Amino acid sequence: MLSLSRALGRRLFSSAAAVSESAAAASTSAVRKAQNPLEEFFEVERSTEEDKPRPYYGRSWKASELRLKSWDDLQKHWYVLMKEKNMLMTQRQMLHAENLHFPNPERISKVKKSMCRIKHVLTERAIAEPDPRRSAEMKRMINTL
Numbered sequence: 828m829l830s831l832s833r834a835l836g837r838r839l840f841s842s843a844a845a846v847s848e849s850a851a852a853a854s855t856s857a858v859r860k861a862q863n864p865l866e867e868f869f870e871v872e873r874s875t876e877e878d879k880p881r882p883y884y885g886r887s888w889k890a891s892e893l894r895l896k897s898w899d900d901l902q903k904h905w906y907v908l909m910k911e912k913n914m915l916m917t918q919r920q921m922l923h924a925e926n927l928h929f930p931n932p933e934r935i936s937k938v939k940k941s942m943c944r945i946k947h948v949l950t951e952r953a954i955a956e957p958d959p960r961r962s963a964e965m966k967r968m969i970n971t972l
Contacts, residue, residue, distance in 0.1 A: 912938045
């Protein structure tokens with residue numbers, strides 16, 4: 828399954844890789860970064876051995892845990908989750924186009940649950956805000972998420 832996603836990724840990025848390889852050869856920098864920004868929409872290569880157990884990806888965040896975080900931390904976490912959701916949905920769509928099964932579909936629901944809970948916690952904070960102007964501003968910011 829992962830070998831297919833690697834093959835699809837290689838097919839999509841083959842032209843970009845040729846350009847980036849020539850640029851990398853010309854560069855003397857020792858730090859290696861992602862060659863193509865679209866590579867962020869695909870998972871890092873993993874071993875495809877059959878004898879290894881399926882990886883465990885964790886659970887969604889609980890609202891009680893999110894209430895302990897600051898406003899800025901929640902916004903940062905929101906964008907990390909959005910990036911993860913985009914990556915998973917891109918993989919799902921590519922595999923669906925090839926008539927293949929998407930592994931671990933429960934990951935998408937965990938990410939969506941966490942995103943809903945972040946919005947819920949931020950809305951609770953906006954409602955509890957005593958200043959009506961600040962509360963309205965917070966609600967506008969939440970609605971843009």
